[in-house]
Amino acid sequence: xxxxxxxxxxxxxxLSSPYHQWLALRLRQCxxxxxxxxxxxxxEMVSNVQIQSTHGGILAGLIDLTGLFTILAAGGRVTxxxxxxxxxxxxxxxxxxxxRGRPLKLGSRLCxxxxxxxxxxxxxxxxxxxGAYLNAGA
Amino acid sequence: xxxxxxxxxxxxxxLSSPYHQWLALRLRQCxxxxxxxxxxxxxEMVSNVQIQSTHGGILAGLIDLTGLFTILAAGGRVTxxxxxxxxxxxxxxxxxxxxRGRPLKLGSRLCxxxxxxxxxxxxxxxxxxxGAYLNAGA
Amino acid sequence: xxxxxxxxxxxxxxLSSPYHQWLALRLRQCxxxxxxxxxxxxxEMVSNVQIQSTHGGILAGLIDLTGLFTILAAGGRVTxxxxxxxxxxxxxxxxxxxxRGRPLKLGSRLCxxxxxxxxxxxxxxxxxxxGAYLNAGA
Amino acid sequence: xxxxxxxxxxxxxxLSSPYHQWLALRLRQCxxxxxxxxxxxxxEMVSNVQIQSTHGGILAGLIDLTGLFTILAAGGRVTxxxxxxxxxxxxxxxxxxxxRGRPLKLGSRLCxxxxxxxxxxxxxxxxxxxGAYLNAGA
Numbered sequence: 001x002x003x004x005x006x007x008x009x010x011x012x013x014x015l016s017s018p019y020h021q022w023l024a025l026r027l028r029q030c031x032x033x034x035x036x037x038x039x040x041x042x043x044e045m046v047s048n049v050q051i052q053s054t055h056g057g058i059l060a061g062l063i064d065l066t067g068l069f070t071i072l073a074a075g076g077r078v079t080x081x082x083x084x085x086x087x088x089x090x091x092x093x094x095x096x097x098x099x100r101g102r103p104l105k106l107g108s109r110l111c112x113x114x115x116x117x118x119x120x121x122x123x124x125x126x127x128x129x130x131g132a133y134l135n136a137g138a
Numbered sequence: 139x140x141x142x143x144x145x146x147x148x149x150x151x152x153l154s155s156p157y158h159q160w161l162a163l164r165l166r167q168c169x170x171x172x173x174x175x176x177x178x179x180x181x182e183m184v185s186n187v188q189i190q191s192t193h194g195g196i197l198a199g200l201i202d203l204t205g206l207f208t209i210l211a212a213g214g215r216v217t218x219x220x221x222x223x224x225x226x227x228x229x230x231x232x233x234x235x236x237x238r239g240r241p242l243k244l245g246s247r248l249c250x251x252x253x254x255x256x257x258x259x260x261x262x263x264x265x266x267x268x269g270a271y272l273n274a275g276a
Numbered sequence: 277x278x279x280x281x282x283x284x285x286x287x288x289x290x291l292s293s294p295y296h297q298w299l300a301l302r303l304r305q306c307x308x309x310x311x312x313x314x315x316x317x318x319x320e321m322v323s324n325v326q327i328q329s330t331h332g333g334i335l336a337g338l339i340d341l342t343g344l345f346t347i348l349a350a351g352g353r354v355t356x357x358x359x360x361x362x363x364x365x366x367x368x369x370x371x372x373x374x375x376r377g378r379p380l381k382l383g384s385r386l387c388x389x390x391x392x393x394x395x396x397x398x399x400x401x402x403x404x405x406x407g408a409y410l411n412a413g414a
Numbered sequence: 415x416x417x418x419x420x421x422x423x424x425x426x427x428x429l430s431s432p433y434h435q436w437l438a439l440r441l442r443q444c445x446x447x448x449x450x451x452x453x454x455x456x457x458e459m460v461s462n463v464q465i466q467s468t469h470g471g472i473l474a475g476l477i478d479l480t481g482l483f484t485i486l487a488a489g490g491r492v493t494x495x496x497x498x499x500x501x502x503x504x505x506x507x508x509x510x511x512x513x514r515g516r517p518l519k520l521g522s523r524l525c526x527x528x529x530x531x532x533x534x535x536x537x538x539x540x541x542x543x544x545g546a547y548l549n550a551g552a
Contacts, residue, residue, distance in 0.1 A: 019193040022182040044160040051342050055157040056219045057199015064194045075330075081194045081522050083497060083498055083546055084224045085361045086407065089381040091218075104404060105365040107400050109523060109548055110496050123284060130406070132363065132546070134523055164350060221359065221384050221408055223499050225526050225544065227519040242542060243503040246356050247410055250501050251527065252528075266518060268410070268544075270359055272385055295469040298458040320436040331433040332495045333475015340470045355469045356505075362498045 005072050010035075014069060023062070032074045036100040037066050038120070041094050053091035059117055059127045060084065062099050066114035067131030070101030076111040078133035086129035096120040109135055143210050146251035148159035148173075152207060161200070170212045172240040175204050176258070181233050197255055197265045198222060200237050205269030208239030214249040216271035224267035234258040247273050281348050287309075288346060299338070299391035308350045310378040313342050314396070317370050330368035330407040335393055335403045336360065338375050343387050343407030344388035346377030354409035372396040419486050422552060424449075437476070446488045448516040449462050452534070455508050468506035470504035473531055473541045474498065476513050481527035481545030484515030490525040500543035510534040523549055 005013070011027040014020055014037075024040030039062055047055035064084050071078045098120050104112040116128045139234040143151070151176075152158055162178025177200055186195035202222050209216045236258050242250040254266045279314050283290070287303040290296055290313075300316025315338055323331035340360050347354045380388040392404045419427070420467055425441040428434055428451075438454025461469035478498050485492045512534050518526040530542045 015201065016187060017193065018182050018186075019196065020182045044156050047158075049154060049156065055155065055199060056202045057195060057224065059304065060198035060202065060222055060224070061193060061195015064198065071363070080229075080231065081226050081527075084194065084198060084222075085499065086198070086221050086222045087380065088221065089383070089388070104363065105401065107365070112365070112497075125381065130361070130363065136264045138146065221388075223361065223544070225518065225546065227521070227526070242501065243539065245503070250359075250503070263519065269501070270501065292463060293469065294460045294463065295460050295471065296461075320432050322432045325430060325432065328430075331431070331475060332478045332498065333471060336474035336478065336498055336500070337469060337471015340474065353512065357502050359502065360474060360498075360500045362474070364495050364497065368493075375435065 008067060010073055018063065019056070019061070028098070030073050034100060035066065035070050035073050037069065039097045039099065041096060051091060052094050052117045054089060059092060060086045060129070062097065062117060063115045063127065063129040064131050065110070066101040066115045067098040068133055070103055070115070071106065071111040071133050074094040074103040074106060076103070076106045076133070077136045078111050079136040080102070080134045082110060082127065082132040082134050083117070084129055084131045088127045089125050092119065092126045097126065104130070107135065111135055148207060155179055157199070158203065161196070164233040165234070168211050170263060172238060173191040173204065173208050173211045175207065175237045177202070177216060177235045177237065181236060190232050194224070194226060196225045197226070197230060198267070200235065200255060201253045201265065201267040202269050204237040204253045208241055208251040208253070209244065209249040209271050210245060212241040214244050214271070215274045216243070216249050218272045220248060220270040220272050222267065222269045224265055226265045228265050230257065230264045235264065242268070245273065249273055280326065285383050286345060286349060296341065300332070304374070309350065310347050310376060311342065311349050312376045313338070313345065315373045315375065317372060324326055327367060328370050331364070332364060334392065335364070335368060336362045336405070338373065338393060339391045339403065339405040340376040341347050342375040342391045344409055346379055346389040346391070347382065347387040347409050350379040350380045350382060351410045352379070352409070354387050355412040356410045358372070358386060358408040358410050360407045362403055364403045365401050368402045380406070383411065424483060424487060433475070434479065437472070442512070444487050448514060449480065449484050449487045450477070451483065451513045453511045453513065455510060460552040465505060466508050470500070470502060472517065473494050473506060474500045474543070475542065476511065476531060477543040478545050479517040479531045480529045482547055484517055484527040484529070485520065485525040485547050488517040488520060490517070490547070491550045492525050493550040496524060496546040496548050496549045498545045500541055502541045503539050506533065506540045511540065518544070521549065525549055531551070
């Protein structure tokens with residue numbers, strides 16, 4: 001396992017993605033045991049205008065990317081998502097979300113992480129899931 | 139099972155979502171056996187600027203929403219995604235994508251659909267997956 | 277939410293299943309916060325005779341049933357598995373396994389639990405996953 | 415991609431597993447486009463004695479193994495399941511099941527297949543799912 005990337009490097013890579021910029025991401029915490037990413041809110045994220053719910057695809061993307069950066073912070077050299085699974089627990093209302101990831105397995109070929117999305121205001125669990133990522137070092 | 143929604147109604151509901159407008163969606167085909175949705179491309183969708191790949195969260199969202207509209211077109215009265223699973227098969231380059239959904243099971247409480255995402259130019263399979271949706275009519 | 281089932285009731289229900297008897301299950305711990313189930317080993321569980329690995333289907337079944345009993349122990353009235361996801365982390369060798377489940381969400385229609393399988397001898401994580409279960413009380 | 419294994423070789427490998435023997439498997443059809451495996455029934459497979467339903471873990475295992483042999487029949491050199499996802503559509507009653515698999519993607523590192531389980535007597539869809547398998551040839 002290579003040396004894990006530091007917080008500054010990780011944030012630079014995180015924000016080099018145009019989609020991540022659009023999501024208004026921020027790396028809040030970062031260690032080999034887990035990371036925390038904050039996501040802002042914008043009107044174009046809304047799925048159902050009546051209930052102002054954030055679209056499931058936005059949440060799925062936040063789980064996907066948080067899992068990948070969780071693995072990078074833990075020393076994995078992953079480059080692409082192999083597969084992703086998301087459970088939706090309750091509606092995400094307008095407002096910031098916090099994504100917390102922790103590594104499940106750093107394998108030589110595949111790395112797996114689990115991620116939990118909480119509303120920032122009341123910490124309610126909005127969605128959670130897992131990503132499996134292909135290791136470049138194979 | 140209630141009567142399935144028609145093509146005009148479905149497209150109106152589809153485009154009432156600000157996120158779906160941002161994705162530049164278009165309902166291309168629609169029947170009880172399956173639907174086809176086209177998605178445009180925009181720079182903010184890019185994950186990795188070097189290879190100009192579309193972000194996995196964009197693809198996950200397209201699978202999620204296509205599955206839900208597949209169930210609506212088949213007569214299900216689903217209102218929310220319960221869970222979502224996505225397999226990423228190859229990078230999505232800049233350019234339009236076509237999502238094809240087909241219903242797997244219309245249950246009284248849960249409905250399931252599978253969805254395949256193809257590049258519009260060469261029809262290559264980019265990603266595929268499944269969504270399970272909660273039935274409002276339970 | 278109904279009152280949670282007690283340890284004796286849960287074990288009685290657990291062992292009323294012929295498949296669970298074949299798996300030589302034992303309820304080791306049980307509370308609303310999580311449960312622990314032990315599983316014996318038998319030669320018919322082997323997938324690959326060369327490496328004596330336990331079959332992935334055996335592990336998937338152990339994750340499925342542990343998740344369901346986790347929800348029952350937490351007060352959910354679930355009767356059937358809606359869907360299941362399993363990540364395989366390393367080979368399971370002959371020997372007892374311990375399954376630890378914790379509830380993720382007790383919804384009115386769907387309940388979700390996550391489960392981790394460890395080898396009993398060295399506590400290594402063999403597989404982990406999630407189940408979504410249909411609530412009978414809907 | 416190596417040459418695909420023939421029907422005789424595949425059946426020999428299939429039945430070398432003690433668990434597969436216990437499941438009373440039979441390779442019914444086999445080509446690069448997909449395979450069909452039949453599974454017998456035995457009382458130890460029962461989950462709920464009242465409704466005589468086959469245990470979800472049995473079905474998950476059948477999906478897992480059918481997906482792996484689907485990839486082998488298509489020329490993939492997979493040796494282990496990376497992850498598995500199963501949707502349960504209706505109860506499986508006592509009686510033979512037929513599993514039909516088709517390859518989704520033969521990647522250099524990961525191969526994916528989808529599998530559908532039908533009751534043999536009335537062809538009803540009992541469960542379906544997907545497996546991702548690690549390629550040994552990486």
